[in-house]
Amino acid sequence: MNSLFDSAGLAIVAYAEVAVDGSSTVNNSGVTTTKTASGTYNVILPADKTQQVGRDLIFVQANGTGPLTATVSETDPVTKVVETFSGATVADGAFTILILRTIISPPAGAPA
Numbered sequence: 001m002n003s004l005f006d007s008a009g010l011a012i013v014a015y016a017e018v019a020v021d022g023s024s025t026v027n028n029s030g031v032t033t034t035k036t037a038s039g040t041y042n043v044i045l046p047a048d049k050t051q052q053v054g055r056d057l058i059f060v061q062a063n064g065t066g067p068l069t070a071t072v073s074e075t076d077p078v079t080k081v082v083e084t085f086s087g088a089t090v091a092d093g094a095f096t097i098l099i100l101r102t103i104i105s106p107p108a109g110a111p112a
Contacts, residue, residue: 013099020092039090043080050077056101063094070095
């Protein structure tokens with residue numbers, strides 16, 4: 001018997017290590033990264049890696065001695081907006097992002 005508890009049911013969509021300037025030399029899947037403002041970064045997925053909003057898991061970890069936290073906004077299937085913070089203030093900072101996607105078919109009536 002194979003149940004959800006026997007396997008994670010997740011696939012890696014993309015990952016990237018993003019520098020303070022928004023560049024990324026360590027990434028996969030054709031993902032690109034840019035810095036758009038102080039402490040605000042775009043992680044852009046290629047067209048064949050997009051997914052309906054709410055169907056992926058996104059983990060962001062602030063790196064280095066800079067900001068202590070990072071958040072991600074997932075309102076677009078292509079562009080994920082990451083903000084890095086020092087305390088409650090948006091501040092430049094390096095981070096790592098990992099985007100996972102479920103490989104399990106959704107139940108009837110659930111978002112695709």
